[in-house]
Amino acid sequence: MAQAMPEAILRTESLTKRFGGLTAVDTVSIELHVGEVHAVIGPNGAGKSTLTNLLSGDLRPTSGSVFFAGKDIAGLSSDRISRLGIGRSYQKTNIFLPFSVFENCRLAAQSRTPHAWRVFHGAAEFPDINLMAEEAMVAAGLSQRRDMVAAALSHGEQRQLEIAMCLATRPRVLLLDEPLAGMGPQESQDMVELIQKLAGRHAIMLIEHDMDAVFAVAHKLTVMVNGEVLESGVPEAVRGSPAVQTAYLGGEDFLNG
Amino acid sequence: MRALRLAELLLLLLFALLALFPLIDSTFYTQLITKVMIMAIFAMSLDLLVGYTGLVSFGHAAYFGLSGYVLALVAPQYEAVSLWWSLPAAMLVCALFALITGILVLRTKGIYFIMVTLAFAQMVFFVFHDTKFGGGSDGIYIYAKPTLVIAGFQVLNLEKLNQLFYLVLIIMAAVYLLLRRILGSTFGRALLGIKENEHRMRALGFPTFGYKLSSYVLSGALGGLAGYLAAVQYGFVNPEILSWHQSGAVLMMVIMGGMGTLYGPVVGAFAFVLLQEVLSDQGFLGPVAKHWQLAMGIFVILVALYLPQGLAGLLRRRKAEASDGSSDA
Incomplete structure (x- = not known):
């Protein structure tokens, strides 16, 4: 509690979602702050979109909590969550x-x-x-x-x-699910600039596969694998983490993506 | 924009023609057109659900019939009941029925919604068909038509065909204008959004259930308005008016006319009832007339094949051609 950081506007605690035997999101705890872009990366099936759906109310968590401005909002309907000030975009244009x-x-x-x-x-x-x-x-x-x-x-x-x-x-919080998907280089560049501009007044969670974009805008980076958080921190530290290097990033190719 | 203007011009023309229609002075045709206009009101009320909220109801006859039965049950046997309170009462009963069933049926989607609305309408049908409450399968006669009295002065005498005709015409126009207005409001736009993509509407913060329920209740009340007028015109009610055939017929009017246009269902009601009249006319078609449903079926198939947007689509097509022409020029 007594951290130097101001309190997170959105924070999850051991957030978990199971689909039958599959644990899509496994005890994930992350924080979003106004003025920050928090990028979440990971291979397909890592649980990034499920995490977004849990935060936006499209899915109900199996267990764990989501705190928005100090209030537990886990399990609220998507329209209530939207009215609280959490907006989302969709991976597939919607x-x-x-x-x-x-x-x-x-x-x-x-x-x-x-x-x-x-x-x-x-x-x-x-x-x-x-x-x-x-x-x-x-x-x-x-x-x-x-x-x-x-x-x-x-x-x-x-x-x-x-x-x-x-x-x-x-919204005060923006959940952006792969905003660059299918975009050309110029469009991607414009979108990156837009996200940078928006970061000033919003807390942004960015799910993205384009590593150039991620490293250009992210203040914080979380790597997910198999529903779990593998590593989380400032981008440079995460990039250098041996666990991430071996388990996920797997060399320079991916980083230069 | 242009299609709307054209459609509105045609509607004004239709209104003027209908206003002059009683000059023909034919009991048969005045009654027939009165019936058509009542069905047009009924079809518009269903279009609010099907065409603007994306809810395909197959039980709309419930409101049509329920309202007629309310009139028959509240009217003293040989005396006229006041229209002032019997009409609002009938519509209120329909709105309440829609509210209660809506809370249940609106939890379902697509084909299940169709089935559940049908199921509720069938329940109402059997309540009136199988109990003595509403006269069983024979129904109830309404010997005296409702009266409209202001300060002791009888404003309308609905026993007179022309007066009933004009009352129905005015109500039809009023319902059209009311729905146009509502559909052009923020509420109407939200309904269109729900029809297009309800999931996205929720993600944008719309409590969609409340919107759908409001649309459902309004649609039911207006369906009841049509049913009330029909009961006034026929002078009796029986379970037929509650049957699923009635729900199917009005759905066909909406689809054939062009759903989501409001004027389409009016056109659809005219086409459907007048076609039914021509095709089942033995004097005109001889023994073939007995099989009018076959010919009607073929007509509906042809419309579905060549006019996927219904008869109202004819206006839109013309508009598309017109704008092509202007861009060439």
């Missing part, structure tokens, strides 16, 4: 394809306001909601695409929209 970019963001922002039940007002008549949506589009670099249908966006732009929707809900 946006409303028939809606415009603006409407995707507007809808996301709408979830934060008590206007939902004012059924005789047009949806776009609330300046506060529209402002949140516009800001999220600008932040994610999508203002040029405002009125385009989401289905017509490029893959990279859809990934940006995924983040923009998340931002429109004004």
Whole structure:
């Protein structure tokens, strides 16, 4: 408790998820702080996405706790967790394809306001909601695409929209599940810059396979293997750890990825 | 945008034509169009669920019938009941039924939702069919139509065909405008989001169950409004109006007309009822008329094959062609 570090905004304690005989996430304890990007890496099947789903409420933990601002939120539904201020993006792009970019963001922002039940007002008549949506589009670099249908966006732009929707809900914690998946070099570069920009005001958990990106943005690095935390700490220390070198990273190829 | 304008223009034209329709002065056709408009209200109420919330209900007849039975049961045998309280009462019973069953059925999805809504509607059917409570399979006659009295002055005499016709026409237009308004609100957008991807809506912080339940209750109450008007028109209720055939027919109107458009189901109701009338007309088609369901089935298949967006899709297709043309020019 009496650490120099300010208290973590999101913290797990021995978080565990079992699917039948398989332990997908095994007594994982990690911390997220505002102003920090905490990258979680590991081979496929290490339990990274399951961990994200536990934090976002998409899955209920088998045991263990999740503390958000000091309160145990383990087992709450995903919509409650989202309203508390924990936003997530999905590994597989998960946006409303028939809606415009603006409407995707507007809808996301709408979830934060008590206007939902004012059924005789047009949806776009609330300046506060529209402002949140516009800001999220600008932040994610999508203002040029405002009125385009989401289905017509490029893959990279859809990934940006995924983040923009998340931002429109004004979260304090961002859980980003492989935001760079399937992106070209320039798009990746833009996304890395976006994550760096967002890190100032958010606590970010970043799941990513692109090691260049991870080492470019991460303040903290956790390596997971078989559902367990193998190593956790500042990136340089983790990179040098013999256990990580032998068990997972396996040489320079991966690091230069 | 353009398709919407065109559709709205056509709807205004339809409204004007319908407003002039009683000038034809035919008892048969005035009654027929009244029936069509009641089915259009019924179909719009179902479109709220199917087309805008992504909930395919196969038990919508429950509200149609329940509301009719409420009217029949609260009306004194040979006297007219007041419309002022019997209509809200009928709709309230439907809303309550939707609230209670909705809490249960909305926990299911997809094919299970279809089956569970059907099951609840069948329960209501058998309650009225197999007990003396609602006159059993014979049903109940409503000898006097409800009256609308303001300060001792009778505003509407629903025994008069034309007055019932105009009441139904106004209510149909009002339901359309009400639903348009609601669907254009933040609430309506949330419903569309739920239809598109409920999981994502929850991740964005929407308590989706409450939204779906509200839509379900509103849909039930408006379905009840249609059922009430039908009971007023026919002057009797029997378990037929609660049967799954009725649920199937209204679902067909919605799908055939074009779900998720609101005007599509209105078109669907007109197409369905008028086609049924023509195809089952023995004077017109002779002995073949007995097999009208066969011809209707073929028509539905053709619409499904060539107009996947329903009859309303004709408007959208025209719009697509128009915009292609303008970009070429």
